[in-house]
Amino acid sequence: MCGIVGLFLKDPALEPRLGALMAGMLGTMTDRGPDSAGFAVYGAPAEGAKITLRGPDAAGLEAAVAALQVALGLTLASQARDTHTVLVAPEGREGEIRAWLAAHPGIDVVGSGQRMEIYKEVGLPAEVARRFSLSAMAGTHGIGHTRMATESAVTTNGAHPFSTGPDQCLVHNGSLSNHNALRRTLRREGLTFATDNDSEVAAGYLTWRMREGASLKGALEASLSDLDGFFTFVVGTQDGFAVLRDPIACKPAIMAETDAWVAFGSEYRALVGLPGIEGARVFEPEPATVYAWERG
Amino acid sequence: MPLVNLRETTLRDLNRSLHALPPDTNETHWTVRHPDGRHAVAAGLDRAIAVEIEGHVGYYCAGMNALAQVVVHGNAGVGVAENMMSGRVHVRGDASQAAGATAHGGLLVIDGNAAARCGISMKGVDIVVKGSVGHMSAFMAQSGTLTVLGDAGEALGDSLYEARLYVRGAVTSLGADCIEKAMRDEHRAELAEKLAAAGLAGEVDPAEFRRYGSARRLYHFTVDNAGAY
Numbered sequence: 001m002c003g004i005v006g007l008f009l010k011d012p013a014l015e016p017r018l019g020a021l022m023a024g025m026l027g028t029m030t031d032r033g034p035d036s037a038g039f040a041v042y043g044a045p046a047e048g049a050k051i052t053l054r055g056p057d058a059a060g061l062e063a064a065v066a067a068l069q070v071a072l073g074l075t076l077a078s079q080a081r082d083t084h085t086v087l088v089a090p091e092g093r094e095g096e097i098r099a100w101l102a103a104h105p106g107i108d109v110v111g112s113g114q115r116m117e118i119y120k121e122v123g124l125p126a127e128v129a130r131r132f133s134l135s136a137m138a139g140t141h142g143i144g145h146t147r148m149a150t151e152s153a154v155t156t157n158g159a160h161p162f163s164t165g166p167d168q169c170l171v172h173n174g175s176l177s178n179h180n181a182l183r184r185t186l187r188r189e190g191l192t193f194a195t196d197n198d199s200e201v202a203a204g205y206l207t208w209r210m211r212e213g214a215s216l217k218g219a220l221e222a223s224l225s226d227l228d229g230f231f232t233f234v235v236g237t238q239d240g241f242a243v244l245r246d247p248i249a250c251k252p253a254i255m256a257e258t259d260a261w262v263a264f265g266s267e268y269r270a271l272v273g274l275p276g277i278e279g280a281r282v283f284e285p286e287p288a289t290v291y292a293w294e295r296g
Numbered sequence: 297m298p299l300v301n302l303r304e305t306t307l308r309d310l311n312r313s314l315h316a317l318p319p320d321t322n323e324t325h326w327t328v329r330h331p332d333g334r335h336a337v338a339a340g341l342d343r344a345i346a347v348e349i350e351g352h353v354g355y356y357c358a359g360m361n362a363l364a365q366v367v368v369h370g371n372a373g374v375g376v377a378e379n380m381m382s383g384r385v386h387v388r389g390d391a392s393q394a395a396g397a398t399a400h401g402g403l404l405v406i407d408g409n410a411a412a413r414c415g416i417s418m419k420g421v422d423i424v425v426k427g428s429v430g431h432m433s434a435f436m437a438q439s440g441t442l443t444v445l446g447d448a449g450e451a452l453g454d455s456l457y458e459a460r461l462y463v464r465g466a467v468t469s470l471g472a473d474c475i476e477k478a479m480r481d482e483h484r485a486e487l488a489e490k491l492a493a494a495g496l497a498g499e500v501d502p503a504e505f506r507r508y509g510s511a512r513r514l515y516h517f518t519v520d521n522a523g524a525y
Binding site for chain 2: 248249252254267268269270271272282283284286287
């Protein structure tokens with residue numbers, strides 16, 4: 001099963017409420033995914049790169065962040081939220097920070113980018129949202145996922161969203177059957193993967209296509225030929241937001257649009273709390289059709 | 297004229313009240329407010345009552361319906377009127393996948409579009425879609441009629457049995473064993489009757505439709521395959 005949601009704001013007046021609206025959407029999708037939850041929020045741009053880190057617990061992560069700064073002789077802006085911390089790496093220093101982290105196992109890089117922050121944990125979606133204070137977050141757009149584990153274990157590593165490139169992330173409902181072969185191909189292209197998860201390969205595929213010059217829409221269109229399996233994807237980039245369903249529309253999807261926002265939900269129930277939903281254009285996205293929005 | 301607000305009354309209480317109605321009930325017209333996409337709203341009805349639902353519903357709305365007249369003033373999620381036995385279900389907006397799946401009887405009218413697999417395995421229901429239907433509609437349809445005023449997606453009528461499909465617009469492709477058939481007077485008369493039942497008498501000309509049905513090539517074992525044993 002699994003539930004996925006996405007919200008892209010057109011009206012800047014709603015930006016302070018992005019997190020609160022997303023928290024409501026995620027909570028409603030608990031029935032579709034009570035095992036773990038995660039979300040990405042595109043907030044204010046940082047002077048440098050935001051790196052979202054995840055540790056085994058808040059204290060362990062705090063100690064690691066302190067040690068990192070001592071080792072590299074840096075003083076970094078950071079925001080700790082439960083098991084996650086968002087560090088701001090100054091221009092040109094992200095590489096050495098990542099190298100230090102790679103040499104110190106136990107702290108995972110969940111994602112990075114100028115605007116994107118990612119949080120994911122095991123537990124009920126409402127509880128995950130509360131632990132990371134999602135309701136207080138502001139931003140322009142965000143995506144989220146509630147997981148009902150069917151094949152692999154209930155771990156934080158299996159939780160979405162997956163990020164494989166700067167300010168890029170993806171949530172996926174479905175399963176891919178050619179992810180092993182595709183992962184090998186993408187590794188040869190220089191991509192790295194943190195898990196054996198099929199959804200991470202989909203994220204990596206889009207990262208690779210965009211790195212090679214494709215637009216978000218173009219990358220998703222190409223995925224229709226190269227990905228085999230069932231999927232509904234919701235994808236975020238620094239300025240964009242897109243939705244794609246596989247050609248047989250195996251997984252549910254509903255969208256709504258007003259002058260103020262575009263929203264995606266696995267079920268309409270997830271969208272009920274959005275402002276002005278009564279007057280929204282509510283529609284089911286067509287199979288094998290890319291729906292993409294970009295900030296002007 | 298009971299009025300039920302699903303933000304105050306639980307869905308289970310609503311459905312329980314509807315199921316408890318005696319055959320001679322005087323509470324024959326129900327209004328349901330704020331369905332908010334809930335699943336199984338007004339499912340399992342078996343009394344000749346009218347239920348008006350003011351908003352979008354989730355999955356399986358009016359599933360297994362018998363006798364009742366259910367109107368959804370909004371969109372319907374997956375499987376609206378699935379396994380309907382009789383009565384009438386009217387969706388004023390769009391319907392998601394598998395509308396009218398396995399339904400044995402009654403009339404399902406969808407004012408907007410229906411997504412994939414509309415009328416999958418239908419067994420006698422009449423379905424009228426004023427917009428278009430998605431791919432694999434009427435898959436393995438056994439009997440009844442599917443009337444589409446708009447277009448039909450890929451693989452219409454795949455592996456179908458004796459259901460009759462009437463489509464006014466374009467058909468992207470026909471499924472296995474589904475073929476176009478001649479539209480004779482008896483079919484125009486049948487179609488006119490279904491259109492009238494859907495409230496479209498005089499508005500739509502049956503002559504504009506094409507008929508699709510089973511080539512019946514999948515019904516029997518093909519003797520050419522006997523060598524496989």
